Amino acid sequence: MRLLPPTGSWPRDFRLHFAARLSAGLGSQGTYVATPLVALLTFSPAQAALVTAASYLSTLLVGVPAGLLADHTSRRRVMAGAEAVQLIAMLGLAGCFASASPPLALVCALSFVNGAMFAVFGAASSSAVPDLVDRSELTGALSAMQGRDAVISVIGPVIGAALVAVAPWLPFVVAAATFGTAVLLLAGISQPLHPRPSPDGQDAAPGTGPGSRRGRAVRGFSLILAQPVLRGVVAAQVLLSLVLTGSFFTVIAVLSQRGVVIGSGAVTAAMGAGLLLGSVLAGRVGGRWSVTHAVLVQALVWTGCMGLLALWAPVATWSLLALMVPVLALMWLLVPASRVALELWIADRVAREERGRLQSGRGVLMAVASPLGPTLSGLLLAGPGAPAAFAVLAAASLLAAVLVTLLPRSLGS
Structure with a gap:
């Protein structure tokens, strides 16, 4: 199984989309590390935290409108427009950090815009993929996208941190170039990727009135609640998102406390x-x-992994590290399969004109859950300690297994 397709094996439009997300992903991952690093070098820790918080806040505030936009206009234009705005935001941040005294309010505003456009692009991009390849090739396409994202997640932060060492403004100029490249690639897609309009009344959530503005806005959440399988899967994934961020924070905190940089x-x-x-x-x-x-x-595997770390947390540092490496690798090994399975389920069962709002609804729920993991782990580390933190995360993973089993009507649905 190849991570990348042989040349010409997938439609041209999908290859352009794939390359655009590769280019934009490098910029996003590089600045994901560079932004807090440069902010800490420029402002006080409290002010730097505001810069990072502005980006996370934008996901919550823009998530629902992003889904609406993706479901009511050309997804190609939405993606290209979002990348163009990110390009401008990156140039703005480069200019700010090149100056001696950058205004905090402007840096926070640009960080907010960047995070908002990331959410807009994500809703449109995820919704468009099933229309870019045949259903018979969708599994391979989604798997290749997971492989691409894995590579980006490894090399992007390294590049971003290295560029900060050269000049604090440099990673943002490079990111602007990657977003500009993505705009050009997306402009080459021949399909408008325009969702079909929904029949009157099908676009509203129960109790909100046919086609009402409120009904259209909350449609993504109502789809999750209305579908038993989707309800169980999303509830489980929200908990697993908490476990993911909490476990990473706990591992890094334990190693930092023991002086193992x-x-x-x-x-x-x-x-x-x-x-x-x-x-x-x-x-x-x-x-x-x-x-x-x-x-x-x-x-279930994550439950076992967290339980194992809870038992081994008190052991010698290097023995613990020797266990952490394979445990975390195993945890992440299982992530792409569940993501691909969910994307296939959505492609087969969710109407084309509703995918954007569904994806943005999931994104908002994940954005709420992700910060809770480090917060919960931090409180437990300050009190009972690492064994308790890992044990609570194991319990959360087990609860996710219960939810995904009981909420759907049947396990094989």
């Missing part, structure tokens, strides 16, 4: 390696497992 790099590399290998696995099982089975396996 190199350990942070080792576990990060293990996560990237697991994600990359998992994208190969996803191509083999993503189309065979039901989405509930895929998420259930992930939740």
Whole structure:
């Protein structure tokens, strides 16, 4: 199973989209690390936190409108427009950090815009993929995208940090170039990727009135609640998102407390390696497992991994690190398969004109859950300690397994 397709094996429009997301992903991952680093070098820690918080806040505020936009206009134009705005935001940040005294309010505003456009692009991009390849090739396409994202997640932050060492404004100029390249690639897509208009009344959530503005806005959430399988899977994935961020924070905190700086790099590399290998696995099982089975396996394995770390947390540092590396690799190995299975389920069962709002609804729920993981882990580390933090995360993973089993009508749905 190849991570990337042989030349010409997929439609030209999909290859352009694939390359555009590759280019934009490098810019996004590079500035994901560069922005807080440069902010900490420029402002006080409290002010730097505001810069990062502005980006996260934008996902929550823009998530629902992003889905509406993706479902009511050309997704090609939405993607290209979002990347063009990110290009401008990156140039603005480069200009700010090139000056001696950048205005905090402007930096926060540009960070907010960048995060908002990331959400807009994501809703339109995820919704468009099933229309760019035949259904018979969708599993392979989604798996290749997971592999691409894994590579980007490993090399992007390294490039971003290296560019900061050269000049604080440089990573943002480079990111602007990657977003500009993405705009040009997206402009070459021949399909407008315009969703079909919904028949009157089908676009509204129950109790909101046919086609009402409120009904259209909350349609993504109502789709999740109305579909038993989707309800169970999304509820489980929200909990697993908390476990993911919480476990990473706990591992880094434990290693930092023990003075093992190199350990942070080792576990990060293990996560990237697991994600990359998992994208190969996803191509083999993503189309065979039901989405509930895929998420259930992930939740149960994560329960075991967190439980193992809870038991081993008190052992000697290097023994603990030797366990953490394969455990985190195994956890990330299972992520692409559940993602691919869910995307296939959505492609087969969710109307084309509603995918954007569904994807943005999921994104908003994940954005709410992700910060709770480090917060919960931090409180537990300050109190009972690492064993308790890992044990609570194991319990959350087990609850995810229960939810994905009980909320759907049947496991094989």
